Amino acid sequence: MKELLFLKPVFKEMIWGGTRLKVDFHYEIPSNNTGECWAISAHQNGDCEIINGFYKGYTLSKLWSEHRDIFGNVNQEVFPLLVKIIDAKDDLSIQVHPDDTYAKENEDGSLGKTECWYILDCDEDAEIVIGHNANSKDELREMIGKNAWTDLIRILPIKKGDFFQIEPGTVHAIKKGTLILETQQNSDITYRLYDYGRLQNGKPRELHLSKSVDVIRCPHVDKQANHEKLEYPNATKEHLVTCPYYTVYKIEIYGKQEFTQDKPFTLISIIEGSGEIDGIPIHKGDHFIIPSDYGTYQLTGNLQLIASYI
Template sequence: MQNILFLEPVFKEMIWGGSRLKTDYGYDIPSDSTGECWAVSAHTNGDCKIKAGEYKGETLSSLWTNHRELFGNAEGEVFPLLIKIIDAKQDLSIQVHPNDAYAKEYENGSLGKTECWYILNCDEDGKIVIGHNANSKEELASMIQKNQWDDLIRVLPIKKGDFFQIVPGTVHAIKAGTVILETQQNSDITYRLYDYGRLQNGKPRELHIDKSIDVITCPQKLTEPLRKKKEIEVGEIEELVSCEFYTVEKIKINGSAELEQTEPFTIMSVIEGEGSVEGVEIKKGDHFILPAGFGHYTLKGNMECIASHI
């Protein structure tokens, strides 16, 4: 059996960032405006290192390049997934992501960005932006030019435990007071459509209006998540979404569960509680990968995890 790969997150300070990564998750970070935890990442803008064991100190991208057997010899130039925890003290920009074909042509061969959000926490009256109300590209461009943002964007109420699949071409934004776990393709391509006139270092942040209009789907059609539950002896496994890029599940246990890892690899993030995996203690805020061939394993405790695989 292969060793479990525990990862050291990479943290990003953002102008909209909050302090819950420190207060709620206990991460040792210097700034209360740290907004993003890149928990499982092999991206050049944030490459996680292995915490312990045979591969201690090596980056995830290095393991993907030199030890592909750990990942079932899965194909692809880069590790395919990126897991983040995002803590928004202020509203994020209204944005959109391209698909693989557009990113390959216009973003130096990058992957596109399909992503999904699990709401870890939010204010009592929490809201989120997903979708828009324009029926055509012409109407979209006109509403943007006239700054008709209240008419253009769709704002939905949210609560802890909600889940959303965000396909390329979908207008979206995380709003203030929200903490999410994001599972996404390994891409850092974001087109900002609107940023509330905010300044960074005394200047407005760059917008990408033309590219946004290029990639936004009109009219907007939202993707419904699966949310298909399967009871197990000490809890449940809920399949949240399954698409060509990833499958994401929520595992909830109170006791000892015997599970099996049959995929090329499985990423796991502990989002509530504590316990152990194969006798190794784990707690809220821990992130690890079960490599190829891991087989049967024991998950014990009172906790919730988000698991993903290709």
């Protein structure tokens, strides 16, 4: 069917979460410690519901299972991507993700977790953790054993509009005062390396030191970006990343512009502004899927959006 699929987000409360999902996106959030909006997800821990059209009321996982033709008959067991908005009022734990091979062997057949971050907004002096300073696994173990976190962890300044690709095995953490859009594999596997000694319900949160050391890449190597920008009469399309799991673009619309959906499916998140897609009103905070064989579509208005596909 030539029909866009709009989704109802799932919200997650976190000890580091805040209220910006309500303030910035006007979502109805469960509490003042809401850290994550799972905006396009078919994961069992947060399965989004279709809120319009013929398939209204279906979960995304049910639609994937029963109507694969909508998604170009992609031959993958689970819906491959997950899109989140993350509000970090406080620092997240320092963590690392496994790749597919390690996750399959050690996490009951789960996918690994490759992800990327687009910085929607951040405090003026905001920072992020990407990478570490150990040259080998032995040095990594030694620095962890000595609690030499200040020497081990690599901290970078960030600004609105920055973009980071986080490969499996990369030590990383979002720090306080940061709002990001994350595109990732459909996985919820995270190994916590360090949590600043914080307590939750009077107890430290679980760390996963052995698995973290197993998967951390030594030494750390930065992923080089190729941010090619395509110019259209009334739009720009900036390539953010292509990897084996996804391609991600940022698109800005200032007027009226046609595009063609020629992928198995395309995920769209509106991150600024308002307008229309084929006459349907859209605004900041909307998330939808353009299905297979949809063909040409027209975006109108003043919009910024993140688009991704496999």
